[in-house]
Amino acid sequence: MAQDYVAFKKHDPKKDPNLNPFINLKINPDSNMMINPAYNWNINPLHSSSVNPSQNVNINPINNGEVNPQVNEILNPIYMKSLLPANPTWNGLYIFTDSNDIFGYVSVATQNVMISFDNNGTWNGYFVKANSSMYNYFTVLGIWTGMFLCYDNSVGYNLFDKNGKWTGMHIK
């Protein structure tokens, strides 16, 4: 269990209220419009073509192999075992639900790509950096899901659905 590791304590929103968006309203998109893509279109792929992979080929792994784990093996956790959360030396981020329970894991592969895993440690997709404060979420095969992450301006990221609505999930 990841919760058993000492390293996890630094990421745990149940232990540190600063990491909990339902206590620290500065990192809660429903309270801070600057980090909410519904009110800040600079971080909304539906309104900014520069951060939309359908309109900007540079941030689309189908067109840019450098950010595609299927093309670039150093991003692929099947080849790079150090990216797997099951690896004893793994160090990464945690995806939390709106109840602050662990939903999955994130491995930072490069500055532009983060690999996503479910609660069982199974690879289920990856995030590609679109600008300084957001990442788009792709399936393992490189299809954009429409979902995206926005930086919370402080300690982590919040996950939004394809309509730009916060899912309640957050990454620390």
Next chain:
Amino acid sequence: MVSGRECILNNPRGLTNLIVLYTTHYLISICPTRNLLLKINLYFDINTFGNLPLITNSTYCQPQKNLMKKILFSIILLFAIGKISNAQVLDYKHDPKFDNNLSPNSNATINPDKNSNINPKFNWNINPSHNNDVNPIFNSTINPLNHYELNPDLNKTLNPMYHNEYHPKNPAWKGLYIFNKNDEVMGYISVATQQLMLCFDSSSEWTGFFVKAGNGIYNFFDVKGEWTGKFLCFDSVLGYNFFDKDANWTGQHIK
């Protein structure tokens, strides 16, 4: 002891808008045998959905025991309720319910039904239906579809969804307020440039923008830059009145 804000509250019109949410008492020790008891009411302003604590009474009394718990509870409650209030708490300098000079119901000079100079039905200089100079269909220089610098849909530097300092949900926001005929807040306005003002509804959703057409008149466009036919006219003193496409006053005014 009565605060300055309470004097304003004593206006019977103002009192109708405030509901007492919570009353508490604070004891200030002046000397071992004499304390000052302050009665503090937490009011809820039904117009702005904001709240404000006000000292409403004070008396001298003997020292009491076990008051610290009560004071601590009161402080926590005041802060907790304060947290849920809107970011756009109405500045009383803009509030026609606090200042009768700002209300067209009280101040006939700024009421278009009583002052023909500011009514486009009687003053065709400020009526787009009668004056082509202020009509964006006839005067392309005031039509945002033809002008990048007047169109937030084309010009991101003027768009509140990209430049959040213009957005009323921004905690640092300053701007004007749209009131209905009962002087209740029904929207917000951000002054982006001398020619352009951005309009938001009471939920802070961006609904459109105003483009200056001449002295004392702004035409209202939707977010895509289509003219709605509606327009603002200066009230000749301190704000604007909002007219529909038939030049009838909607009762709405901006302060």
